[in-house]
Amino acid sequence: MELEILYRDEHLVAVNKPAGMLVHRSWLDRHETVFVMQTLRDQIGQHVFPLHRLDRPTSGVLLFALSSETAAVMMPKFAGRDVKKTYHAVVRGWVKEAAVLDYPLKEELDKIADKDADQDKEAKEAITAYAPLAKVETDIPVGRYATSRYTLVEMKPETGRKHQLRRHMHHLSHHIIGDVNHGDGRHNRMFRENYQCRRLMLHASRLQLAHPISGEVLDIRAGVDEAWGRVMDAFEWPLSLLSPKSPDQD
Template sequence: MLEIIYQDEFLIAVNKPAGMLVHRSWLDKHETRFVMQTLRDQIGQHVFPLHRLDRPTSGVLVFALSSEVAAQAMPLFVSHQMEKTYHAVVRGWIEEAAVLDYPLVEELDKIADKHAKTDKPAQPAVTAYRPLGKVEVPYSTGRFPTSRFALIEMKPQTGRKHQLRRHMHHLSHPIIGDTTHGDGKQNRLFRTHYDCHRLLLHASCLRFVHPVTGAAVMIRASFDQSWQQLFDQFGWCGLTDQ
């Protein structure tokens, strides 16, 4: 059962689990569980995705309950007329809030995008971020006897593919659990010492103006057990509420 965190007669939102695909994809023919099909079966009606979350990312995921509402709502999501808030755990300590304006070249999939142009210029990509907490743990991943990590909040101003993961990699603060843009030694530390086997990136809040009613909507998604365990161990409980 998916956790439904918002529902009215036009829209429905779930707290997507990490590791679950939004919809069926030929890129992973062996997968049998998808958010879209699971939610359809759970509520007994078709749903229409308005945006996406990467497979390893958890958090707020919104669907329309009809194709008509989807057509009304899609421009909101395409033009980023909403505020998205994410939380992540990254390598190293981040001391100050900042805005990273760093254009990104489009990431192409070897199979799905094999006919796409590869000479496109970098596209604007902007991410605001701020530190919420930090921790130093007694485990080494290199030349130092300890390792440092930070809990951060991020608000993307644009929606490039893997933007948050690539931006944090650019800052040399890769997100823990990122097997593409991250640090294998840090990921192994979290698997070994904290039994954490997921990407520590969570879409925690989404704010927007309802496309039908015009009302202000805020949808929050709670953190799963892996996150809660880290909050307890690192003394980070309550920091994401700031």
């Protein structure tokens, strides 16, 4: 397969990561043979250095450095709050108003990889700004209700904890559709059966950062896949809702 390249110069390259694709090889997924890093390396003919990560089921903007020197400059910016990230998600229920959730999260440990890690670490700061963009009520019953309600939400994480957006939405009881670990299986099944949507409805739409060499502000955006398109069409939500405002509107 060929990855969609969203931005490229001699220092950086950004791609639109497909849902379900691992960023790099992991011994926890030994059976997998396709990874973003290797695919991109073969596609552009040079080594790439990951600057951040997207969970396997999440799609959207993924940025790489093209040298270890550039990576060394950029990594602290991602670790801090110098890089602005915008995500979109479809969640269960109606999110009534925009807000900022400041809810610390304990580190999620893997049963195998982290079996020797400290299980009682203190929760760390986790902050997510979120806002509803569109709502819908369908006549498809889920559980004991005759109808089902969903919201298209824009989210801007101010911190980068593991599975932060999924866990924060779970905390608010607005589970992200398609989330098998923190979501609601009944709604996930409804989306599979009625909209042929078998993915996590979480998309990294936009990345804003200062270029490590020129200082120019980069505004990199990624479009959505067919599954997103089907859901947006079924709910009569225009795709323009997924186009974040231009920088001068922020």
